[in-house]
Amino acid sequence: MNNWISALAHLQASGESCVLVTIIEELGSTPRNAGSKMVISADRSFDTIGGGHLEYKAMQIARDMLARGQQNTHLERFSLGASLGQCCGGVTVLLFEPMGQVQAHIAVFGAGHVGRALVPLLASLPCRVRWIDSREQEFPQQIPEGVRKIVSEEPVDEIADLPAGSYCIVMTHNHALDLALTAALLTRNDFTYFGLIGSRTKRVKFEHRLRERGFDTAQLQRMRCPMGLTEVKGKLPVEIAISIAAEIIATYNASFGQHAARAEPIAKLLPASRRSHAI
Template identity: 75%
Template sequence: MSWISTLAELQEQGLPCVLVTIIDERGSTPRNSGSKMVVTAERIYQTIGGGHLEYKAMEMARQMLASGSQSTRLERFNLGASLGQCCGGATVLLFEPMGQPQAQIAVFGAGHVGRALVPLLAGLPCKVRWIDSREAEFPEQIPSGAEKVVNDEVVDEVDNMPAGSYFIVMTHNHQLDLELSAAILKRDDFAYYGLIGSKTKRAKFEHRLRDRGFNPEVVQRMRCPMGLGEVKGKLPVEIAVSIAGEIIATYNAHFGEQKHSKSAGPIAQLLPASRRNHA
């Protein structure tokens, strides 16, 4: 299988990888400039000539995968010198991360806005889990890049997301929205939390969450209304475009960070939501 076919197959599977390419070869061991190797967390595909250089390249690529690095890197290896040899020469390798999701997103709710939003998110460099207790609400065809999750205990799915995830809540039930909000805010390790609704809904939720003992600074991280204020309209697709735009703005603001954490400033500081999201 060629490296191009390998990349296409890994992309279809949603598996991140690093493409390693020999850019300049001046070593004593013959290697072909332009040779490529594809590295995943579990396997390597193709070869750049084997030996200690290939091992070091694989090691570095997997470090990049583990850290979630999105940045292309050029690295110079002088393995002969490092092994005490006088004529090892040097090799320059290019490391290109591929398929690493910019955001892992949980979308709660398969209603009208959810059905408009998930295809947009699935077309972005994101990994999307689409969650609802009502299987009949999902469309027959789930977009490639999204995973359908049917669970009667919807709130349990909050704990199944990794740190730094994006949470979008737009269910059919305000009490369920509140329980999800409490579970997400309790974690306080998300990169983004958006709740569909109006300013009135936000005020009610803030009051109820404070009554449950939540710190106002934590509650402030909740985006409600969510979405770009500049994108007007009440149609599901218009609201979906607004929310997707805010997601893009958020992960672009975090670009280059290895991990999201609760220390990240609230998205409210980035983008004023001056409009409504009608639930």
């Protein structure tokens, strides 16, 4: 796959971040062509902007952008002389465009009514979603692109495979399972966001049981329950789903690029939730 257009389409379809590099200006007696492009991912490169040390430097810059999660475009001006190990003079200007940056890795536990309304919303965002339930019949026939359906008899076991900094949403059909998932997530404690569907009464009950298991106040404060922005009103599944998706967007816009350990607690990023999701 040498053509940059095909490579870009393939990487975006697979959810892999990359940087599109374009020569936008070429001054001097260099052999490169303005408009030449290449695509650079974390471990591969496609097409060429002419090879040589300039291309090597471009790959270094692009991969540094990917490692830092940079989302903004970037211009870089190169003097083609001693700094690039070339004998000819001239100036080349490169445009670096991050493509397909994933804002959040999201795990949704539960394929009930709210889950079925929420997951398509999340799939339309720059996110990658794992949708987990033990009941295969609850999933729709068509799973949105960018969503991985996981049918597991033991949903709690899936927590070990989540990337650090994940966004975790628990909304299963079973309170005992919700509690087990909550305990496992709080034990791991490296998520960026954890939302539990339910009312304030459910939160009080869960906090009591979790304290009996040894969880402290700081850990319990990381649990968002009730979840969802209070500004988005309504009790229909789609209305609840929109409020949760809005909270996810608010969180990743506030904390993207930060390690979970340094990210602000969700309670500081968002207003206190008064929404009650009876479940």
